[in-house]
Amino acid sequence: MSQEGLSPATASRLPIYARGLRELAQGGVQFVSSKSLAETTGLEAHLIRKDLSRLGTLGKRGVGYQVTELLSELTEFLRLFRTWRVAIAGCGRLGLALASYLPLAGRNFRLVAAFDCSARKIGTKAAGIEILPWTRMPAVLRERAVDMVIIATPPLAAQSVADLAVEGGTTLILNYAPTSLTVPEGVVVRNVDLADEMQALTLRITGRPVLRTRRLASPAIPWITQQ
Amino acid sequence: MSQEGLSPATASRLPIYARGLRELAQGGVQFVSSKSLAETTGLEAHLIRKDLSRLGTLGKRGVGYQVTELLSELTEFLRLFRTWRVAIAGCGRLGLALASYLPLAGRNFRLVAAFDCSARKIGTKAAGIEILPWTRMPAVLRERAVDMVIIATPPLAAQSVADLAVEGGTTLILNYAPTSLTVPEGVVVRNVDLADEMQALTLRITGRPVLRTRRLASPAIPWITQQ
DNA sequence: AAATGTGAAGCGATTCACAGCC
DNA sequence: GGCTGTGAATCGCTTCACATTT
Numbered sequence A, B: 001m002s003q004e005g006l007s008p009a010t011a012s013r014l015p016i017y018a019r020g021l022r023e024l025a026q027g028g029v030q031f032v033s034s035k036s037l038a039e040t041t042g043l044e045a046h047l048i049r050k051d052l053s054r055l056g057t058l059g060k061r062g063v064g065y066q067v068t069e070l071l072s073e074l075t076e077f078l079r080l081f082r083t084w085r086v087a088i089a090g091c092g093r094l095g096l097a098l099a100s101y102l103p104l105a106g107r108n109f110r111l112v113a114a115f116d117c118s119a120r121k122i123g124t125k126a127a128g129i130e131i132l133p134w135t136r137m138p139a140v141l142r143e144r145a146v147d148m149v150i151i152a153t154p155p156l157a158a159q160s161v162a163d164l165a166v167e168g169g170t171t172l173i174l175n176y177a178p179t180s181l182t183v184p185e186g187v188v189v190r191n192v193d194l195a196d197e198m199q200a201l202t203l204r205i206t207g208r209p210v211l212r213t214r215r216l217a218s219p220a221i222p223w224i225t226q227q
Numbered sequence C: 001a002a003a004t005g006t007g008a009a010g011c012g013a014t015t016c017a018c019a020g021c022c
Numbered sequence D: 001g002g003c004t005g006t007g008a009a010t011c012g013c014t015t016c017a018c019a020t021t022t
Helices: A008-026 A034-041 A045-055 A067-077 A093-105 A134-143 A155-167 A194-211 B008-026 B034-041 B045-053 B067-077 B093-105 B134-143 B155-167 B194-206
Strands: A064-066 A084-089 A109-116 A129-133 A148-151 A172-175 A188-191 B064-066 B084-089 B109-116 B129-133 B148-151 B172-175 B188-191
Touching: A008 A034, A008 A045, A008 A067, A008 B194, A034 A045, A034 A064, A045 A067, A064 A067, A084 A093, A084 A134, A084 A155, A084 B194, A093 A109, A093 B093, A093 B194, A109 A134, A129 A134, A134 A155, A148 A155, A148 B194, A155 A172, A172 B194, A188 B194, A194 B008, A194 B084, A194 B093, A194 B148, A194 B172, A194 B188, B008 B034, B008 B045, B008 B067, B034 B045, B034 B064, B064 B067, B084 B093, B084 B134, B084 B155, B093 B109, B109 B134, B129 B134, B134 B155, B148 B155, B155 B172
Parallel strands: A084 A109, A084 A148, A109 A129, A148 A172, A172 A188, B084 B109, B084 B148, B109 B129, B148 B172, B172 B188
Antiparallel strands: none
């Protein structure tokens, strides 16, 4: 099973397959076909076969995939056997929610540090971890060998926090603040904005129906194609 | 100005451009080139020009785009002038965090209902809205003309909640529970799993040769490697 | 008969290159 | 000279069709 040339699109679906398989395994299912995995994951059977075939020959023709075996292949590939050490910067409602979600995620993510700028929060705990002042970030990130920093601060603080994270040697940043970050080459940032998700959803229905009621003065607004 | 559909890929980037422009406008910038907008958003200048040109002729050759004008075009297109009525199902830490984030999102999303199954929570408030028992969902969703339901429950409850949402006439569901939902034709679901996001990030460094990081921010559509 | 694995076709999105305008 | 707007080329992903295996 090789990782060479695995496409981003395929890679991004593997966690979804893994989750589906975990559910099936818990339900005691032993074999699954691409068709029934398609039903539990909401993806296309064709696509699942193609994706899985790229990891190697994992199924039995005429039979399907053995659930636990396939799951362990995916686990292997996704590095789920390894523990990822995570820090959270910003312990507001969202930060705390993320902190408490980490151990439940079913993946090996472990919260090892938490930071906030508010004096009121310092010394209290987030999911069992003491909250430290953000000024200590660079040093603590190194001491605790943090792999990934999750930014859950207000937008204005996000860039400074990202700078501190980079200073602490972090190369993976998951940014929940609604702002674009600038980081040096080699640091990977992924932005997740709640409002963008909501916006994307609304665009799936806004298009056609509302369109014609718009005023004449402005040119016709193009609508979104439904996938 | 084209009459045909705007592609989903383009549509999903418009909110990002809008956010970038809002930042620029606040900073007092009057004109912006595709190149500098590329820097603030982390996307490619080529792509920005292509996307924007699909909405119409919005820029001036040799000059760039007028920030406020372009922003108002995007606002128009994204229907940001309209208020979206949102309900949250599941008022745990994540639900409450999302509730309090809504008004800050800078888009017109308004929380109009909140539900939970825990007797302890019923009657308390989430961002100023009284929390109701989930059994009342279908009726209340209709009464309050809810456009979108955000599911922030534990995974096991998510499907039942989705069923109630559909029963209440909802066609847009944003699902934060780490489970795949089954919904009837015509209902649009978007799954956002926090652990998947983290997983996606880790994949960007686990595969051996660290992939070249050309961009500063993540691509609009979330993918792992860049080729 | 049933279901995988895979080349090839089809399709959509991105990048390129340059024409057109300021 | 600078920058947008856009057809054409390219690239990558998905879908299809079917050969292959159990």
